[in-house]
Amino acid sequence: MLGVGGASTTLASLQFPDDVDSVLDLGTGCGIQALHARRFARRVVATDISERALGFARLNAALNAVDGIEFRLGSLYEPVADERFDRIVSNPPFVITPRAPEVPAYEYRDGGLVGDALVASVVAGAAEHLVPGGTAQLLGNWEYRWNADGLERAGDWAADACLDAWIIERDRLDPARYAETWIRDGGTRPGTPEFERLCAAWIDDFVERGVTEVGFGYLVLRRSATDAAPRLRRTEHADAPLDGAAGLGAHLSGALAARDVVAALDDAALRATRLQVAGDVTEERSYWPGAEDPSVIVLRQGGGLRRELRADPALAAVVGACDGELPLGVIADAVAELLGVDAARMGPELLAEARELVIDGILQPAP
Ligand SMILES: C[S@@+](CC[C@H](N)C(=O)[O-])C[C@H]1O[C@@H](n2cnc3c(N)ncnc32)[C@H](O)[C@@H]1O
Incomplete structure (x- = not known):
């Protein structure tokens, strides 16, 4: 026993x-x-x-x-x-x-x-x-x-x-x-x-x-x-x-x-969805001494599976802007413009990553 x-x-x-x-x-x-x-x-x-x-x-x-x-x-x-x-x-x-x-x-x-x-x-x-x-x-x-x-x-x-x-x-x-x-x-x-x-x-x-x-x-x-x-x-x-x-x-x-x-959402519907970052998520940035841009960005989950996810600057910026107010597509387009990357090219990859982040519990559909 x-x-x-x-x-x-x-x-x-x-x-x-x-x-x-x-x-x-x-x-x-x-x-x-x-x-x-x-x-x-x-x-x-x-x-x-x-x-x-x-x-x-x-x-x-x-x-x-x-x-x-x-x-x-x-x-x-x-x-x-x-x-x-x-x-x-x-x-x-x-x-x-x-x-x-x-x-x-x-x-x-x-x-x-x-x-x-x-x-x-x-x-x-x-x-x-x-x-x-x-x-x-x-x-x-x-x-x-x-x-x-x-x-x-x-x-x-x-x-x-x-x-x-x-x-x-x-x-x-x-x-x-x-x-x-x-x-x-x-x-x-x-x-x-x-x-x-x-x-x-x-x-x-x-x-x-x-x-x-x-x-x-x-x-x-x-x-x-x-x-x-x-x-x-x-x-x-x-x-x-x-x-x-x-x-x-x-x-x-x-x-x-x-x-x-x-x-249940296709990419267009997902772009129209408002997401918010979960309350237990923090972001950690590491810099080479004197560098302006971070060499590593990690999203850290405090609860759940306590994930540690590497994020590139675009994804980190999108996650950071997900406050439940703006639709994901609007945020993604703004981040693409800010970083000077082609929104059409960045879009599908970013949406796929956002889907995974929802399952991970890092992002949540806003109420
Ligand atoms: C690892 S213990 C788990 C006990 C408890 N559920 C827990 O979570 O601590 C596995 C249990 O499965 C029972 N067991 C062994 N062979 C079994 C079988 N073929 N069918 C059903 N239960 C079995 C054992 O008697 C034992 O109580």
């Missing part, structure tokens, strides 16, 4: 804080995600393969006087066959473990499948258990293989399931460091013969699939409201450590909504 760790609190902060009817917490463990989810849902179904975990989760719900959570025993989506939810949250047992008899299997962290297939199956199942427009917030692991980018593989799982996907990689480890981390987590001390034996088993397993690195991070998924093809596929590396960051869910939920607004 896993206690509340860094991964648990990160997923809790990643949960969207928008009110919904139903949430599924898959692999509830001590129940932390289900308890958190219940703050925003009328009912929560919490599942686990472990009777013991469900006992703890029930106890924690009772101790916190939280009702409205139904606890069900079973593997993956078995306990909710034929049911759909507004939201799925899961910190699944994603630890990649060699399927060899001499390697101990730990139910709290290992779903018993080969490589990262457990996370792939949680993603695939999400499509069948979300209502149209429903979202999932998951933690996961993905293998980089000698001929395949790990983040893109994770993006493919979602695309194959026809889900919008926003996947953020927090960390990446080489196979040896990954193996050592999880062997230590299992209580085996480095330097012992057992440690060496387990390391060898992990490396053999990684070699079999050509694994070069293992990524870890967050998956935000959404089933299209209209069953149209997935419209969003965004994979990225986090600029800053996000463990314990508060309000990630609110940030990502807002960014998805803002993204939908700008995605």
Whole structure:
């Protein structure tokens, strides 16, 4: 039984804080995600393969006087066959473990499948258990293989399931460091013969699939409201450590909504839109001593994913002028004139950048 760790609190902060009817917490463990989810849902179904975990989760719900959570025993989506939810949250047992008899299997962290297939199956199942427009917030692991980018593989799982996907990689480890981390987590001390034996088993397993690195991070998924093809596929590396960051869910939920607004606009409509720079954004300029113009301009986000984005002078000027009063096109034309560049040439690139900045949460549609 896993206690509340860094991964648990990160997923809790990643949960969207928008009110919904139903949430599924898959692999509830001590129940932390289900308890958190219940703050925003009328009912929560919490599942686990472990009777013991469900006992703890029930106890924690009772101790916190939280009702409205139904606890069900079973593997993956078995306990909710034929049911759909507004939201799925899961910190699944994603630890990649060699399927060899001499390697101990730990139910709290290992779903018993080969490589990262457990996370792939949680993603695939999400499509069948979300209502149209429903979202999932998951933690996961993905293998980089000698001929395949790990983040893109994770993006493919979602695309194959026809889900919008926003996947953020927090960390990446080489196979040896990954193996050592999880062997230590299992209580085996480095330097012992057992440690060496387990390391060898992990490396053999990684070699079999050509694994070069293992990524870890967050998956935000959404089933299209209209069953149209997935419209969003965004994979990225986090600029800053996000463990314990508060309000990630609110940030990502807002960014998805803002993204939908700008995605529905063609370039002409976007030019007519008033945008404003988010309140947590600051700008940092670095100059060579004595230079008039900055050598580097960085837009820094204080909350959300705490992004650090390099901006050229034109983009920085446009962002700086976005105060919600003037349409984006008017600002872009004025900046082009000021900098002496051709507005027609600068325009399309700048609009594409503005679209990305809206998803990033740096710019927002003005109210
Ligand atoms: C990493 S823990 C997450 C616990 C808790 N949700 C949290 O966020 O801290 C994974 C949980 O998944 C459960 N589990 C393992 N295999 C499972 C399976 N096949 N189906 C459902 N749950 C499973 C484990 O018993 C464990 O409680």
